[in-house]
Amino acid sequence: MTNIILSTGGYSDAGEEGAEEQKIIIDMARKAGIRVMGPNSIGTINPSAGMSTSIVGLDPIRPGGVSIIGQSGVFSSGWARWIADTKPFGLAKVACIGNKGDINESDLLEYLTGDSATRTIGMYLEGVVEGRRFIRAAAAASKTKPVVVMKAGRSEAGAAAVASHTGSLSGSDAVFDAVCRRTGLQRVQNSEAFFDALAAFEKFPLPRGNRMGALSITGMGCVAATDAAEECGVDLPALQPETLKKLGEVMPSWAPVRNPIDTWSAIEQHGSKKATSHIARCLMEQSDVDALLITFVLMPESMFDISEAFADIFRRHPHKPVFASYYGGTAREIAHIHEGFAALRVPCYPTPERAIFAFSRMVEYARFRGIIRK
Numbered sequence: 001m002t003n004i005i006l007s008t009g010g011y012s013d014a015g016e017e018g019a020e021e022q023k024i025i026i027d028m029a030r031k032a033g034i035r036v037m038g039p040n041s042i043g044t045i046n047p048s049a050g051m052s053t054s055i056v057g058l059d060p061i062r063p064g065g066v067s068i069i070g071q072s073g074v075f076s077s078g079w080a081r082w083i084a085d086t087k088p089f090g091l092a093k094v095a096c097i098g099n100k101g102d103i104n105e106s107d108l109l110e111y112l113t114g115d116s117a118t119r120t121i122g123m124y125l126e127g128v129v130e131g132r133r134f135i136r137a138a139a140a141a142s143k144t145k146p147v148v149v150m151k152a153g154r155s156e157a158g159a160a161a162v163a164s165h166t167g168s169l170s171g172s173d174a175v176f177d178a179v180c181r182r183t184g185l186q187r188v189q190n191s192e193a194f195f196d197a198l199a200a201f202e203k204f205p206l207p208r209g210n211r212m213g214a215l216s217i218t219g220m221g222c223v224a225a226t227d228a229a230e231e232c233g234v235d236l237p238a239l240q241p242e243t244l245k246k247l248g249e250v251m252p253s254w255a256p257v258r259n260p261i262d263t264w265s266a267i268e269q270h271g272s273k274k275a276t277s278h279i280a281r282c283l284m285e286q287s288d289v290d291a292l293l294i295t296f297v298l299m300p301e302s303m304f305d306i307s308e309a310f311a312d313i314f315r316r317h318p319h320k321p322v323f324a325s326y327y328g329g330t331a332r333e334i335a336h337i338h339e340g341f342a343a344l345r346v347p348c349y350p351t352p353e354r355a356i357f358a359f360s361r362m363v364e365y366a367r368f369r370g371i372i373r374k
Helices: 016-031 078-086 105-113 131-142 156-166 173-183 191-203 219-232 241-247 264-270 272-285 306-316 331-342 352-368
Strands: 002-005 034-037 043-046 063-070 091-096 120-125 147-151 186-188 212-216 291-297 322-327
Touching (some): 063 105, 078 091, 105 120, 120 191, 131 147, 131 173, 147 191, 173 186, 186 352, 191 352, 212 352, 219 322, 272 291, 322 352
Parallel strands (some): 063 091, 063 120, 147 186, 291 322
Antiparallel strands (some): 043 091
16 A cells, blocks of 8 residues: 655645645545555654654654654654753654544554553644544553643634644534543643653553652652642641661651651751652651652752662662652753663653653553542
8 A cells, every 4th residue: 555644834734725625635635545644644653663754853762662652743843852952751653643634543543552662652643534433542542551642622712723733623622521431541731741741651650549659858859749748639748657777776865757758857967868868768667658749959969879879779669650750950960860860761751740640640541441440
């Protein structure tokens, strides 16, 4: 079968006349047995095959398990360059579908569901065609792998912008929300949350519960984590007597200790590496803690060898996802924290709120799969 990527714009994205020309082209292609991705598509990326049809120059991208379906060329251009540089995860495939004159999101979702190289799917959509087929495809995909969806056109003005971008009709946002809940799609509202959730799903097994232990060098991090946990439906379990006893080895007797744990007093007495790793171990060993969040303030005094501090702890609890977050720091300090935790397959987030939201998407999907009871 012959396949064509049609990158030219000016079809359904340009109004009724362009839409009519698009229809003529697609009808001719179908009669000839040709499948078309586009118009207005800059195509695909497959890092493991060393293939890219992007019109933008790309550095080599690390192969991995995330595949992205994007109704925008930015995923094969600017975002692809960002992924190649920052390495939040490896990519299996990227497909930019443009105006969807022929090949649409359901075609690609059905393909990726059966693709052994794809472990996690991300979708950016401006509208859905073949609604019933999409629901079937989404439900089938979610039974085997997480699907994170960012859909544009939530507002009236956004829907108008969608129409001028790819000629799509965005449809009812409430209806799309209902479809996501029914089929197990994990919906996010912005690009930060989109990539945050993809990184979490790609790096960890699904959690066994929604209970998180948290520690932070700053009280602000503790408060932010508490608020975010309540907003996202994440539980912060009380510290058990045995945990409190072990924490007493580094926490001074006068310091109040609760989850999230403010680690500053322990760090003053024992240094960042010893205090942080000991407290992290205590939380991970508590039986009703399903995940861990470590929040740093990036400064020279808080820099240490991350692998030496945490590798053994994380290895002992492979079923408990770990999230790192941080405040501030120089470019060098930010690179240190990202590279250190990346070696342990732990994602880093610029705020604890973003980390907790990513965990909440994992929890919601684990509930859909029946791993966590609703």
